[in-house]
Amino acid sequence: MVFCQGLDGLQPTRPLMRQVAHFKQPTDKHPIHYLVKSIPSGYEYARVYPMSRQISLHMSSVLATLRLRHLQLLDALGRTHNLRIAAEQMHITQPAATKILSDIETMFGGLVSVRYASEAVAGLGKFLSEFSTLRDGGYGHLTVGAISASAAQVVIAGIKEIRQQRPQLVIKLLEQSSDQLAIWLEERRLDIMVGRLTEPRHQVLFDFEVLSGEPVWVVVGQHHPLRERPRLELADLGTWQWILYPPATAIRQLFDETFASAGMPAPIGMVETPSIFSTLELLQATDMISLQPRAAVEKYVNKGILGRLPIALNRSMTSYGIVTRKDEVMSQPMREFITILRSVAGGVRDQDTAPMR
Numbered sequence: 520m521v522f523c524q525g526l527d528g529l530q531p532t533r534p535l536m537r538q539v540a541h542f543k544q545p546t547d548k549h550p551i552h553y554l555v556k557s558i559p560s561g562y563e564y565a566r567v568y569p570m571s572r573q574i575s576l577h578m579s580s581v582l583a584t585l586r587l588r589h590l591q592l593l594d595a596l597g598r599t600h601n602l603r604i605a606a607e608q609m610h611i612t613q614p615a616a617t618k619i620l621s622d623i624e625t626m627f628g629g630l631v632s633v634r635y636a637s638e639a640v641a642g643l644g645k646f647l648s649e650f651s652t653l654r655d656g657g658y659g660h661l662t663v664g665a666i667s668a669s670a671a672q673v674v675i676a677g678i679k680e681i682r683q684q685r686p687q688l689v690i691k692l693l694e695q696s697s698d699q700l701a702i703w704l705e706e707r708r709l710d711i712m713v714g715r716l717t718e719p720r721h722q723v724l725f726d727f728e729v730l731s732g733e734p735v736w737v738v739v740g741q742h743h744p745l746r747e748r749p750r751l752e753l754a755d756l757g758t759w760q761w762i763l764y765p766p767a768t769a770i771r772q773l774f775d776e777t778f779a780s781a782g783m784p785a786p787i788g789m790v791e792t793p794s795i796f797s798t799l800e801l802l803q804a805t806d807m808i809s810l811q812p813r814a815a816v817e818k819y820v821n822k823g824i825l826g827r828l829p830i831a832l833n834r835s836m837t838s839y840g841i842v843t844r845k846d847e848v849m850s851q852p853m854r855e856f857i858t859i860l861r862s863v864a865g866g867v868r869d870q871d872t873a874p875m876r
Contacts, residue, residue: 592619661852662691664700664709667795668733668812669839674713676863681856688852696793697839698767701725704842710853712842713860715769721842728857729840730864734813735770737828738820740802746826753781753830760788762798762809769836774810777834799825 588609595605606616661681665674670692678690693703697714701721704712716727737756739745745755757778764771778785790807792798795815801807802825819825841857843849849857 588619589623592616593623596620659850659852660689660691660710661850661856662693662708662710663713663856664693664695664703664711665713666697666700666715666839667694667793668814669713669730670694671795671812672814673730673860673863677856677859680859680863681852684855685852696765696768701842704844707844710850711856713839714842715837715839716842717767717769724845725842726845727840727842728861729838730860731840732838733769733836735773735810735832735836736813736816736820737808737830737832738802738811738816738825739808739828740804740806741823741826743806743808743826745808745828751828751830753777753832754783756808756828756830757783757786759786760790760805760807761786762790762792762801762807764793764810765791768793770810770812773832773834773836777832780833 591609592605595608596602599605599608602616602620603613606613609616611619663674663678674692678692681688682690693700693709695703697712698717700709700712700714701717703709705724712725713730716722716725721727745751745759748755761774763774766772766775775785790801795811798809798811799816799819802809808828816825816827820827841860843853843857
């Protein structure tokens with residue numbers, strides 16, 4: 520019987536693990552090397568040994584040998600999936616990178632994850648950045664990830680408020696879809712995420728606190744022909760081309776469910792983009808239609824740049840909220856920012872319940 524030890528993230532060039540049984544049995548001295556599929560987003564480099572070999576990782580021994588360059592190489596491999604490119608990013612030769620990788624295999628017997636290395640490198644970088652800021656008289660760092668709609672309303676208002684309380688706080692704001700933000704939060708590249716949980720496993724990893732609902736509008740450019748019609752129904756929109764968010768997003772799922780429940784086929788022509796800025800340009804330059812969070816487009820509608828079509832949707836998106844890692848001790852800026860977000864979101868909820876103008 521054999522078992523595998525692996526390194527995440529390298530490209531596959533050999534048979535998958537299910538084919539291991541067709542090859543000769545490995546020995547301690549001559550293990551067989553394979554690249555086996557491990558996760559949907561990557562592959563795992565495996566060194567196959569006999570089951571009789573025992574692996575024992577002693578913390579003191581590992582800590583005495585482990586160096587930052589080991590973690591940096593694993594992090595680079597996880598991002599590039601190429602040893603040569605990883606070596607170039609570290610400004611070392613490929614043979615030197617191969618030697619570091621060999622040292623890692625010797626230390627861990629192959630049982631090491633790129634994800635853990637990436638988290639360690641990100642954590643160290645954050646610590647050094649915060650230390651430098653504090654040394655220079657600053658007040659730390661705060662990295663926030665937000666979906667576009669919340670960033671356009673709740674998060675921006677929250678940043679404005681905390682800047683008044685902490686004028687020297689260094690804030691980094693990253694806008695993306697919830698699925699990508701969750702990856703960054705898990706990798707500790709974010710302190711706080713404002714978005715949604717998109718996978719069942721996120722319930723185990725993160726704490727979620729509802730902030731606000733998210734009304735959506737059907738919008739077009741100001742000169743769109745549909746704006747001249749006195750009455751509109753959903754069926755009137757089926758023959759037009761659309762600008763849509765990617766399939767993994769909540770607003771795209773709302774769009775698909777709305778059309779499916781009405782018995783309408785999906786539009787035959789579309790542009791997929793998470794960028795509100797690209798969407799604005801396309802809406803003004805074409806006769807396309809888009810389903811957008813109200814918070815992201817309301818000011819453009821009020822200024823006459825876009826037009827809102829009076830289409831009633833029989834479905835709504837789930838609320839977005841504050842997402843943080845479970846069982847983590849928060850910094851003071853994190854706690855203050857979350858308190859501010861709660862207050863700002865309360866005002867947004869009051870606005871959402873106000874009568875439509």
